[in-house]
Amino acid sequence: MESKRNVPLIIGAFFAIYVIWGSTYLLNKIAVAELPPFMLAGVRFTVAGLLIFGIAAILGKSLRITKKQLGNTILVGFLFLSFGNGVVVWALKYVDSNFAALEISAQPLIVLLMMWILQGKKIQSSSIVGIFLGVLGMYLLINQKAVLEQENALLGIGMIFSAMLAWAYGSLFVGRADFPKNFFVNTGYQMFMGGLMLGLMS
DSSP states (O other): OHHHHHHHHHHHHHHIIIIIIHHHHHHHHHHTTTSOHHHHHHHHHHHHHHHHHHHHHHTTOOOOOOHHHHHHHHHHHIIIIIIIIHHHHHHTTTSOHHHHHHHHTTHHHHHHHHHHHHHOOOOOHHHHHHHHHHHHHHHHHHTOHHHHTSTTHHHHHHHHHHHHHHHHHHHHHHTTSOOOSSHHHHHHHHHHHHHHHHHHHO
16 A cells, blocks of 8 residues: 555656756756856755745744855855856757766766765765666766767766766765755755856856
8 A cells, every 4th residue: 555655756757857857957058059158057945945945944944054055065066066067058059958868877876986086985886786777877878979079068067077077076975064954055055056156157
């Protein structure tokens, strides 16, 4: 019975991944044809941060945080949003949105490798096989003639990969850093600070 009740949640989760998350690359691809990439992403995250602050206020959550927490949210906002997302939006000027989404789908492989390199964590044999297949898949994907024939395609590929490195390091950092306890407050600061930095970068 429990598994049957989870079916709608599973379907909803896959819908969110494939439609909501996946479509952002297409929408960004369309938008960067008319707007500066960093300004586009900056407005998006600044507005999102303000909206989340509003939700936190409605829920009666205090927006006060410590200096250390502020510094951590600024760093994570830069890694995930200012650099991580901003560079991906910029890269969409050089690669197709479907390719960008496929390349970024290899993000877990980057996290595993970074955990091994930076934290010395052992990688299970099954994970090693997964990493090998993932790298092989990325090679076959990137080596496609249609992709490489696009002007500055290699630049776009490299930009996305650098963003993936930023995301991976950020993922490891958030596991040990001090952040506001409330989800809305924490996310709001990351979004708002990341958006402000993108505005400055634009």
